Amino acid sequence: FGRNVHVHEVVASTQDVLRDLAEAGAPEGTLVVAEQQNRGRGRMGRSWVSPPGKGIWMSLLLRPNVPLLQTPQLTLLAAVALNRAIERVTGLDIGIKWPNDLLIDGRKISGILLESATEDERIRYVVVGMGISVNLEETDYPEEVAAKAVSLRMASGRVLDRIELIAEILKEFEELYSVFNASGFEPIRLLWEARSINLNKPTALMTAGGRIEGIPRGISETGALIVETPDGGMQTVYSAEINPWEP
Numbered sequence: 001f002g003r004n005v006h007v008h009e010v011v012a013s014t015q016d017v018l019r020d021l022a023e024a025g026a027p028e029g030t031l032v033v034a035e036q037q038n039r040g041r042g043r044m045g046r047s048w049v050s051p052p053g054k055g056i057w058m059s060l061l062l063r064p065n066v067p068l069l070q071t072p073q074l075t076l077l078a079a080v081a082l083n084r085a086i087e088r089v090t091g092l093d094i095g096i097k098w099p100n101d102l103l104i105d106g107r108k109i110s111g112i113l114l115e116s117a118t119e120d121e122r123i124r125y126v127v128v129g130m131g132i133s134v135n136l137e138e139t140d141y142p143e144e145v146a147a148k149a150v151s152l153r154m155a156s157g158r159v160l161d162r163i164e165l166i167a168e169i170l171k172e173f174e175e176l177y178s179v180f181n182a183s184g185f186e187p188i189r190l191l192w193e194a195r196s197i198n199l200n201k202p203t204a205l206m207t208a209g210g211r212i213e214g215i216p217r218g219i220s221e222t223g224a225l226i227v228e229t230p231d232g233g234m235q236t237v238y239s240a241e242i243n244p245w246e247p
């Protein structure tokens with residue numbers, strides 16, 4: 001990872017730049033980084049504010065040899081990689097909000113967006129988009145996100161070197177990805193669970209199929225969230241918006 005790096009001043013979204021490179025045959029580990037995105041996107045169709053110079057806005061190409069079903073596992077792997085790398089560089093204590101938001105004291109510092117190209121239930125490639133609020137200041141955030149977000153600079157009180165962070169993230173990502181390829185999802189699952197802020201806490205999940213209330217108990221071997229519902233049953237959830245719930 002990191003042998004093929006494409007750096008841009010301004011792009012619409014690094015996801016699209018990398019997708020074009022992937023279609024043209026770029027190798028696994030190719031990275032696209034931008035100083036600024038003017039159409040950065042997040043999960044659930046949201047936009048992602050990516051002002052110039054202060055964050056890490058980047059996309060990493062994976063060509064995993066696994067069935068489409070295993071994409072959620074890669075989603076969690078990405079969160080663990082970012083979590084470990086950022087903790088190592090900053091010394092901050094960072095939790096993972098399911099599936100892959102990174103939080104400091106309940107405020108978001110990083111989001112991850114996986115987009116995959118598929119064919120016959122196989123993955124052709126995955127574009128892992130990572131947005132990290134590194135040196136943003138309070139005033140860089142739009143009003144509607146200011147209360148819910150924080151940057152590494154705001155949390156640590158120091159300006160951080162983005163290159164150092166990117167290098168550490170790529171190293172960690174490559175390491176975990178080779179563990180995943182050699183030993184499967186189980187080691188990643190355990191690392192993820194140890195960093196989760198949602199396990200064993202009452203939670204409401206908005207899924208495409210409706211609202212589920214319950215207590216997340218862990219991650220399944222396929223990478224889904226296992227939620228214990230009030231009737232004592234277990235539900236597995238692959239995609240949802242998760243929030244605290246007052247039973």
Ligand code: BTN
Nearest residue numbers: 013040041042043058111129131
């Ligand atoms: C989320 O939390 O909703 C995911 C945010 C992902 C943002 C990153 S920034 C680099 C890459 N390019 C994009 O347009 N989005 C991702």
